[in-house]
Amino acid sequence: MTRRVVIIGTGMGGLTAALRLAQQGLNVRVIEARKEAGGLASAFEKDGFVFDAGPYILLDRPGLEWAFRSLGLELSDRVTLRRIEDVYEVFSSEGATVHFYADEERTAAGMEAEWPGSGQRYQRFVAEMREAHQQLSPLLTVSHPGPASLFHNRAFTRIPFLLRSLGSVLKRANLPQPVVDAIAIWTQIAGQPIDEAPSPLAFVPALIHSVGAFYPVEGIGTIPRTLARAAEEAGVEFQYGTTVRSIVAHDGRVRGVETNQDEIISADAVVSNYNGIGTYLEMLADTPARAREKLKMLPLQSPGACAYLAVRGEIEPPYLRFQLPQNGELCRLLVTPAVVAPELERNGWAPARLISPMKYESAERLSLAQQREHLDRLLAESWWRKSFNEVRVLHTRVPSEWGAQYGLYQNSMNPVMTSRFMRAGRLAHRSPHARGLYLAGSSTHPGQWVSFCAISGILAANDLLEDMN
């Protein structure tokens, strides 16, 4: 008899899990609350421009390629990726600018000119991180890294590195403070203090200078679209506009799901691509009280505030411009996709995005109106408008709206990966609380990049297949 699986959600993790399971002959039905697939990685159209809702850069092309290959797909055949040459710059509050190019020498030369001696130290740091990444990256595609995976590539020699925070790794590199701030900018994006962020975030410069940073010419939304199409072709049944209210379980085993239309869909297994914490606290009645208490303690990440713009004027590189304000607030970011894909310009107008990461607790203290005021203040700042003659705000999203529109648990993207959480272990793909329940997506991986979520779906599906055989 064909086994039936219900998947909750069509984010990156839900899609890769669905496709993998259908390819293995299972009967897969995906229930999605929204009208389309892709979750946070989906795109939307406004005034003739296509915007990615959330993601704007691919920093882990090999990880995404691994996920595609696991599904018998070749990423480069399906998605036109453009390598970003002039990647990002960070203006610090002290007036310093740090600039990152794909070209490592050029990046180091810029630092050297500003802070003599720092160029060489930067290159030493990049070389060390490149080596650490090579040793550790195979662990990203293993569901439960154990002794065997740690011995592979001698990854165990990097355990001390993994136990440190990003702050401590960067301190040892002995780089000028503006360079440290610029490398650590990705932790600000997650609303995390540098001393709580996990050490692998130090890999980003090494990735930019080796495999490269990429932007798909038609936007990141093409990635989930491609996966959804392949899943449909493989026989996955998609049910849009339906929300799963609860996971039905008896005697510690999953039996199916109940939807907001009072339908009970029976299944031999359920893969939840909804936030892992939300899955256990809201959907599964069987989650033990102790586990609930622990889950409630996990730090959450806000999607922040975002303005989707049409701009007219000089579209100049770099692709990403970060601004570190003087008042100690988190950074702001201007994204101009036309730097990488000039064909996005229409009649002199180009799409752009202004992004303001927010600390989860700060965002949650604000009402919807106050969150919008925060974004209005950002829009009123002058730094990002300098090279534009005209700006139109086509759409905005603040944390409460992200939460309502993308089905986010407590308006959060996921449990943010801190160095402490990483040491304690991430949420497992195979649920310890109900047999036949699996988690896929950003909750189960050390990071929230689309590549990690895609990998997570494959690993959840593999655990499920192993249990069924």
Ligand SMILES: Cc1cc2nc3c(=O)[nH]c(=O)nc-3n(C[C@H](O)[C@H](O)[C@H](O)COP(=O)(O)OP(=O)(O)OC[C@H]3O[C@@H](n4cnc5c(N)ncnc54)[C@H](O)[C@@H]3O)c2cc1C
């Ligand atoms: C502003 C922003 C910027 C980002 N920038 C980047 C970037 O530059 N690079 C990068 O790699 N990543 C980036 N990310 C992160 C990345 O987009 C996400 O981590 C990733 O897309 C999440 O995938 P997921 O599999 O966890 O599922 P999600 O995208 O969370 O999707 C879950 C799906 O489940 C559905 N769902 C939820 N509950 C239910 C229910 N009860 N019933 C039915 N359906 C349900 C939702 O509607 C949704 O479609 C960014 C995210 C944001 C918000």
